[in-house]
Amino acid sequence: MGRVGVVLVSHSAQVADSVAALAASLAGVPDAPVTGAGGLPDGGLGTSAELVTEAAARVDDGAGVAVLVDLGSAVLTVKALLAEGDELPEPARLVDAPLVEGAVAAVVAAAGGADVEAVAAAAGEAYDYRKV
Amino acid sequence: MVDGEALDAGFFSRWMLAAAEDVEREADRLTELDAAIGDADHGGNMRRGFEAVRTALRTDADGAGPGTPGAVLMLAGRTLVSTVGGASGPLYGTLLRRAGKALGDAETVDVAGLAAALRTGVDAVAQLGGAAVGDKTMLDALIPAVDALPRGFAAATAAAEEGAKATVPLQARKGRASYLGERSIGHQDPGATSSALLVGALARGGGA
Numbered sequence: 042m043g044r045v046g047v048v049l050v051s052h053s054a055q056v057a058d059s060v061a062a063l064a065a066s067l068a069g070v071p072d073a074p075v076t077g078a079g080g081l082p083d084g085g086l087g088t089s090a091e092l093v094t095e096a097a098a099r100v101d102d103g104a105g106v107a108v109l110v111d112l113g114s115a116v117l118t119v120k121a122l123l124a125e126g127d128e129l130p131e132p133a134r135l136v137d138a139p140l141v142e143g144a145v146a147a148v149v150a151a152a153g154g155a156d157v158e159a160v161a162a163a164a165g166e167a168y169d170y171r172k173v
Numbered sequence: 174m175v176d177g178e179a180l181d182a183g184f185f186s187r188w189m190l191a192a193a194e195d196v197e198r199e200a201d202r203l204t205e206l207d208a209a210i211g212d213a214d215h216g217g218n219m220r221r222g223f224e225a226v227r228t229a230l231r232t233d234a235d236g237a238g239p240g241t242p243g244a245v246l247m248l249a250g251r252t253l254v255s256t257v258g259g260a261s262g263p264l265y266g267t268l269l270r271r272a273g274k275a276l277g278d279a280e281t282v283d284v285a286g287l288a289a290a291l292r293t294g295v296d297a298v299a300q301l302g303g304a305a306v307g308d309k310t311m312l313d314a315l316i317p318a319v320d321a322l323p324r325g326f327a328a329a330t331a332a333a334e335e336g337a338k339a340t341v342p343l344q345a346r347k348g349r350a351s352y353l354g355e356r357s358i359g360h361q362d363p364g365a366t367s368s369a370l371l372v373g374a375l376a377r378g379g380g381a
Contacts, residue, residue, distance in 0.1 A: 087258035089258060
C-alpha cells in the first residue's frame with residue numbers, strides 16, 4: 042500500500058502550486074505526495090474539474106487522496122466530483138481544513154504513511170492551532 | 174409544441190442547443206449582473222460551458238447524439254462540471270446529471286416525468302450549495318419553475334422569470350455575493366437569471 046496523495050485546489054494555479062511546494066518543504070519530504078490543481082486550463086482564475094482529476098491521478102499511489110480546497114467553486118467542484126463516484130481515486134476525501142496550515146499537516150501525515158482518514162484528521166486539526 | 178406529448182432524446186438535445194443559443198446571446202448581460210455583486214465571470218463561464226455542451230452533443234455517438242433523454246442530460250451535466258470553471262459548473266452540472274439519472278433509460282418522458290426528474294436535480298443543487306429559496310441564488314428561479322412545470326413550459330418560463338426578478342430586493346446569503354451583505358440588495362441574481370434562460374429554452378425543444 043502506497044502513500045495517500047494530497048491535492049490542493051485553489052482558484053489560482055500559483056497559490057495551489059506554491060502551497061504544495063511550501064508544504065513539501067516544511068514537511069522535509071522532497072518527494073512528498075502533494076500537488077496543486079489551481080485555476081483554469083488556460084491559466085485564468087477559477088476551478089477546473091479536469092485539473093482536479095488529473096492532479097488526483099498524479100498523486101494516486103493506491104492509498105487514496107485527500108483534497109484540500111480554498112473557497113466557493115473549489116468546494117462545490119470537488120463535492121460534485123465526489124458525488125459522481127468514478128472521477129477520483131478511491132478512497133477520496135474532501136478535507137475540511139484551512140488550505141495552507143492544513144496542507145502542511147496533511148503532507149506530514151501522508152509522508153509518514155497515515156491512511157486517508159488520519160491525513161484528513163491531521164489537516165482538520167489545523168483549525169485548532171490558535172494564532173493569538 | 175404540445176406539452177402533453179412524449180419528449181424524446183431529440184427534444185432534450187434541442188432544448189440544450191436552444192439553451193446554448195440563449196446563453197450566448199445573453200452572456201454580456203449575465204456578466205454585467207455578476208459584475209454588480211460577484212466577480213463578473215458568469216456570462217463567460219456559462220458561454221464556455223454551453224458551447225462545450227453543444228460540441229459534446231454533436232460529437233457523441235458519431236454525430237447521432239445520445240439515445241435517451243437521460244443520456245442527453247447526463248452528458249450535458251458532465252460537460253458543464255468540467256468546462257464552466259466557476260461555481261455554476263458543479264451546480265448546473267449536478268442539476269442536469271441528477272435529473273438525467275432520475276430519467277434512467279426511458280426512451281421518452283412526459284412533462285410530469287420531466288418535472289419530477291428536475292425536482293430531483295434541484296434538490297441535489299440545494300444540498301450541494303446548502304442554499305434555500307430566498308437566499309438569492311439560482312434556486313429562486315428553479316424551484317418555482319419546477320413547481321409550475323406540470324402546467325406547461327410557458328407557465329414554467331413565467332415562474333422562472335418572475336423568480337429571477339424577485340431576487341432583486343433580496344440579500345445574498347450564499348456564494349461570493351454574500352460577502353457584500355446588504356450591498357447585494359437591489360441587484361438581480363446572475364444565477365437565477367441564467368436559470369430562467371435554461372427554463373425558457375424548454376419551449377423551443379420542440380424544434381419550432
